[in-house]
Amino acid sequence: MILNRVLYGDVTVMNVLVSLLILFLMVLIGKAISLNLKKLLKDKVSRDSLNTTSRVIYYLFIIGGFFAILPILQINLSGLLVAGGLMAIVIGFASQSIVTNLISGIFLTIERPLQVDDVVSIGAGEGTMGIVEDIRIISTSIRTFDGVYVRIPNEKVFTNSITNYLENVARRFEYVVGIRYSDDAGEAVEIIKQLIEDHPLALKNPPPQVFVQNLGSSSVDITVRIWAPSTEWFRVRMELLWKIKKTLEENDIKVPFNQQEVWFLNDLEIEQKKN
Amino acid sequence: MYGEYNSPFELTFDDISIILEECESGFTYTRTKGEDITKKNIMGDDISVYISPVEPLNIPMKLTSALLIELDEPIIVQPNIKRQMYLTFPLEIGFFLKKQVKQKPFDLFSVSKPKYTLYGDVKTGTICKYWKSDVYSSVPKTDLAREGVLELSVKNVFGDWIEVHHIAFNAYGMKIYFDEEGVSMRSKVFIKAENVSVTDFVDKPLRKGMQRGIEVFTKDRRPLIGTRFVMEAGL
Numbered sequence: 001m002i003l004n005r006v007l008y009g010d011v012t013v014m015n016v017l018v019s020l021l022i023l024f025l026m027v028l029i030g031k032a033i034s035l036n037l038k039k040l041l042k043d044k045v046s047r048d049s050l051n052t053t054s055r056v057i058y059y060l061f062i063i064g065g066f067f068a069i070l071p072i073l074q075i076n077l078s079g080l081l082v083a084g085g086l087m088a089i090v091i092g093f094a095s096q097s098i099v100t101n102l103i104s105g106i107f108l109t110i111e112r113p114l115q116v117d118d119v120v121s122i123g124a125g126e127g128t129m130g131i132v133e134d135i136r137i138i139s140t141s142i143r144t145f146d147g148v149y150v151r152i153p154n155e156k157v158f159t160n161s162i163t164n165y166l167e168n169v170a171r172r173f174e175y176v177v178g179i180r181y182s183d184d185a186g187e188a189v190e191i192i193k194q195l196i197e198d199h200p201l202a203l204k205n206p207p208p209q210v211f212v213q214n215l216g217s218s219s220v221d222i223t224v225r226i227w228a229p230s231t232e233w234f235r236v237r238m239e240l241l242w243k244i245k246k247t248l249e250e251n252d253i254k255v256p257f258n259q260q261e262v263w264f265l266n267d268l269e270i271e272q273k274k275n
Numbered sequence: 276m277y278g279e280y281n282s283p284f285e286l287t288f289d290d291i292s293i294i295l296e297e298c299e300s301g302f303t304y305t306r307t308k309g310e311d312i313t314k315k316n317i318m319g320d321d322i323s324v325y326i327s328p329v330e331p332l333n334i335p336m337k338l339t340s341a342l343l344i345e346l347d348e349p350i351i352v353q354p355n356i357k358r359q360m361y362l363t364f365p366l367e368i369g370f371f372l373k374k375q376v377k378q379k380p381f382d383l384f385s386v387s388k389p390k391y392t393l394y395g396d397v398k399t400g401t402i403c404k405y406w407k408s409d410v411y412s413s414v415p416k417t418d419l420a421r422e423g424v425l426e427l428s429v430k431n432v433f434g435d436w437i438e439v440h441h442i443a444f445n446a447y448g449m450k451i452y453f454d455e456e457g458v459s460m461r462s463k464v465f466i467k468a469e470n471v472s473v474t475d476f477v478d479k480p481l482r483k484g485m486q487r488g489i490e491v492f493t494k495d496r497r498p499l500i501g502t503r504f505v506m507e508a509g510l
Contacts, residue, residue, distance in 0.1 A: 204392035
C-alpha cells in the first residue's frame with residue numbers, strides 16, 4: 001500500500017501525512033486560541049498588548065507542532081545543528097533585510113515609541129502620517145487620514161524619526177487673531193477668554209493664554225494658546241476658531257484687510273469729468 | 276424625580292423636557308432643550324423606564340474616568356487628624372429600560388456645564404472632568420437635577436500640615452445613592468505625603484432609605500481596574 005511506502009530510514013508516507021496533520025492541527029488550534037483570546041479580552045486589555053499576546057501564543061503552537069513532528073519524521077536536531085550552521089550562513093546572507101526588519105520589530109516592541117491606535121508621523125518632514133493599525137514582527141501598517149493603507153518595514157520605522165501625537169495626554173495649539181486698530185483689543189481678549197471657558201474640551205489647566213502679542217502693519221494681533229486632550233485637539237481647534245471669528249464679528253470686532261497708507265510729495269490735481 | 280416611571284410620562288429637569296409617548300410601533304422618547312431635540316423610537320408593548328443619577332463622566336463624551344473637584348477655598352489639614360466635610364459634584368442623569376440585561380442607558384444628559392482639566396503634567400498626567408465646589412461643614416442643600424453632595428472623610432496620616440486645593444476621584448469606585456431630597460456619594464481621602472494622597476469611595480448611603488443608583492462605569496468588563504485614585508501630582 002502507498003501509505004506504507006518507505007521514504008527514508010523508517011519514515012513512511014503515513015508518517016509524513018501524520019506529521020502534516022499534526023502541524024495543521026497545531027496551526028488550527030493556535031489560530032482558534034488566539035482568536036478566542038482576542039474576543040474574550042477585547043474590552044479588558046489594550047489592543048496593542050492583546051495583538052502581541054495572541055501572536056506569541058499562535059507562534060508557540062506552530063513551534064510546538066514543529067518539535068512534535070521531529071521524532072515522527074526521525075529528524076535528529078543534533079545532526080541538523082551542523083547542517084544548520086552552514087544553512088544559517090546561506091540564509092543569513094539571503095534574508096539580511098528580513099532579519100534587520102525582525103530585529104527592528106523586536107526593538108520597537110521593547111522601546112514602544114508607538115502603539116496601535118496612536119496618531120503618528122514616520123519619516124522626515126511630514127513623513128507618513130496616520131493611525132497605527134498594527135505592529136507586526138516584520139512591518140508596521142498605518143492608515144493615513146485619507147484612508148490609504150501603508151505598510152512600512154520595521155527597519156525604516158526604527159531608524160526614521162517618529163512623531164507620536166498621542167504620546168502625551170494633552171496638546172497645545174495656537175491662533176493669531178488680527179483685529180482692526182479701531183476695535184477694542186481688551187474686549188476682544190475677554191470675548192475669546194469666555195469662548196474658551198465655555199468650550200468643555202478646552203482644558204482648564206494648563207490655563208489658556210490670550211494676549212496682544214504684536215502691533216502689525218494692518219492689525220492688532222492677539223495670540224490665543226489653548227490646551228486640549230491629545231485625542232480631541234483637532235476638533236477643538238476647528239470648533240473654537242470658527243466660534244471666535246463669528247462671535248467677534250457679532251460684537252463688531254472685525255478682522256481687517258491688509259492696508260497701506262500712501263503719501264504724495266506734491267499735491268494731487270484731481271480732475272473730475274462729467275458725463 | 277429619580278426612580279421608576281411607567282409609560283407614557285412627561286418630566287422636566289431645569290430647562291429640559293422629556294416626553295415618552297405611545298406611537299404605532301411602540302413608544303417615542305423625546306428630549307428637548309431649546310432648539311436641541313433628541314428623539315428615539317422604542318419598540319415594545321409595555322415599557323417602564325428607570326431614571327437614575329450616574330457617574331458624571333459620560334457627557335459630552337466618555338473621555339476619562341477621573342473627576343477632579345477644585346475647592347473654592349483651600350483647606351489646611353492638621354497632621355494625624357480625621358475630619359469630615361462636604362462638597363458638591365455635577366450630576367448626569369441616565370435613562371434605562373427596565374428589565375434590560377445589560378444596564379446601558381438609552382439616553383444620558385446633564386444640566387451642568389461640562390469642563391475638562393489636566394491633573395499632573397502633560398506626559399504622565401490624567402485628563403479629568405472638572406468641577407469647582409464650595410466646602411461645607413454640613414450637608415448642603417442642592418438642586419436635585421444639577422448637583423449631588425459628596426461626603427469627604429479626610430485623614431491626614433502625614434506628619435505635617437497639608438493644604439488641599441483639589442481632589443481627584445476614580446469613576447469605577449463611585450457609589451451614587453439618591454432619595455427625594457438629594458443625590459449623594461461618600462468618599463475618603465488619605466493624605467500620605469506632602470504631594471501624595473489616595474481617594475476611594477464608601478458603599479454606604481448618606482441617609483437611611485436612600486436608593487442605590489445604576490452604575491455606568493462597572494468593573495465587570497475590566498476586572499483589573501481599581502477603584503482608587505492615587506494623587507501623586509499635588510493636592
